[in-house]
Amino acid sequence: MNAFVLNRHGRMVFPSNIMPELDFSTMETLEQLDSVIRRDFETKAPSGTEILERVRTGAYETRYDLMRDLALNLFWANRFSITMYDKRPTRWADVPRNRTDVFLPVLQPWEDGEAKVTGVEEAFPGLPARWNEGCEDRIFDILFDVFANRRHHATTLPAVKPTVAEFLEQPGNLTFRLPRYDPDFPVYDYTDILDVSEDVPELEALHRWAMVLHNQYPWERSKVELAEAGDLRDDDYVVAFHPRDKEVRAFLRRLRAGAEPQHVAGPRESRPPVRPYPELDVRRRFSVQPRIEALAAVHGDQVCSNDDLIRNTAYNWSPMSADEIASKTGIEQREYSSLPLEELALRAAESALDKAGRQPEEIGGVLVCTCTSSRLIPSLATYLCGQLGMHQVYAAYDIIAACAGMPYGVADAVRMLQEVERPVLVVCVEKFSDKIGNIRTSRMIFGDGAAALVVGPAADGTDGDIEFMKTYASGPASEVNSILWPNPEFDNNITVFGPQVKALAGRYLAQMIDELGKLPAPEGRDGSLMDAIDLIVPHQANKTMVIQLAERAGLTADQLYFNIERVGNTSSASIPLAIHDAVRDGVITEPLRVFAPGFGAGAVAGYAVMRVDPAVVAVQRPGEQGTGAAQPDMPAQPERAPASEEMQTAFG
Incomplete structure (x- = not known):
């Protein structure tokens, strides 16, 4: 790392x-x-x-x-x-x-x-x-x-x-x-x-x-x-x-042994599906309506400004100023965390449960959306269950859908809700700061952060908060492999291939807007579902790029909300972090219909059209994350049992 x-x-x-x-x-x-x-x-x-x-x-x-x-x-x-x-x-x-x-x-x-x-x-x-x-x-x-x-x-x-x-x-x-x-x-x-x-x-x-x-x-x-x-x-x-x-x-x-590298067969040509996949009208398709009971966020505690990036110019970077980074990405700073990924996730989960007024034993499932966890056994979701004191849940698993993590996680939570009829905890968390190395494009864009949602059953006879949802995946191999980690060719650091990312983001965004434009507006209103959207909170990929793609798809910049200039691209956590910040900053002051599209690594994408009530958001003011100051030499590390105790437990 x-x-x-x-x-x-x-x-x-x-x-x-x-x-x-x-x-x-x-x-x-x-x-x-x-x-x-x-x-x-x-x-x-x-x-x-x-x-x-x-x-x-x-x-x-x-x-x-x-x-x-x-x-x-x-x-x-x-x-x-x-x-x-x-x-x-x-x-x-x-x-x-x-x-x-x-x-x-x-x-x-x-x-x-x-x-x-x-x-x-x-x-x-x-x-x-x-x-x-x-x-x-x-x-x-x-x-x-x-x-x-x-x-x-x-x-x-x-x-x-x-x-x-x-x-x-x-x-x-x-x-x-x-x-x-x-x-x-x-x-x-x-x-x-x-x-x-x-x-x-x-x-x-x-x-x-x-x-x-x-x-x-x-x-x-x-x-x-x-x-x-x-x-x-x-x-x-x-x-x-x-x-x-x-x-x-x-x-x-x-080299002395003359070892030959193994060659992998190239990808096949990608072909579109035999017929389109329909969007999910949640109110028509599901009997248990999902309600967003709480949304909480944990921001990074260390600000990395564009000047900080220039102070750390690597020996293999082309010349670039702080202003040029802002112009190219729309990012003026990104937030890093001195906490490990697991602690970020745990703090977001605890805050969301507290805001929802839920005890751990009331939760039916735990879903963690992340693409930066190096934890395989146990999964981060099951780890959280143990840390939160959940004796048993219906299911707990990680979802690796990168920048579409929140739409994927919400979609799975809605489906799980039909089976368990109990709240589902969805945690979106990323820590990029220790996985970038000296890759300039990645270092300019990515940040750290976490957010958690509690998606519970709405009261009988009432509408839920999530109206429509859809997920997508795949495309040409060049788009599927447009963001890689670990990438052996770049010292196993996260690498971004910009043109391919822009291609997949533009393809999906245009498709989503076209599909919403063909759906009728709810509550018998005139126009389309797209016309009924109050605010668009997109995945915070690259502000300059997303605005260009949105305008190409027929939107205007003032229809979109961004916080990327302050926190950077936090992948799966970016949409819920942005919703939190929109409430905190007074952009969302009453219940609104929000269109939340995500797209990114692996050529995955998804969206949710949902009602966001600012009353369910646990607002975190700057400086309230309570992480403590990082030490001047290394980021803080999680507390662990002494090695001797762990060894005795593992080996008896």
């Missing part, structure tokens, strides 16, 4: 954005690694030759532009060492000659290196500062010290280094030679990097980059030279490369 941390200034930091880590457990071949390396390092990074050409042609407008290119070039030059190996300066006489897990890099002299260094050194003082001259000078000093003392050509570096025995087979092979090594050479501590604080978010990110790159060369760089294997003396120091962890070791073993 790639959790956020809070530094001593109270600012949010994403370590995975600045300290590159690849998940080698998902890689089988060098081709797979090469694809990841090119995506994360090479496509964004200029070569030294390109930097020199830009200097000579006056392409750099500010010092920041030049420094950013230097940093990207240095990350690229370290693309394999920083992701696969630990560098350990070792006295040549002490280097093991026959181990298969100790490597020496074979290097080539840096072509025109002196000209490239001189060009950068002379160009920088003549460029204007972008924001803060003193700060930019400090960062440049760190970066240039690394860049100026490079000795080797980076283009031809292989991922797999030769073992020491293989290195010695060619006496002319060149590698690093240090005449001496000081193990106390100053490097930046992990907390030093986290605690960087600059007024300008872009400079804060670049400062962290520079510190990480400095730590890649923990020795007196000006004294380093390239030496042939045959010229190494016992008291010389070389830089031995050791696999950084067991996953890299296992990957290297797989």
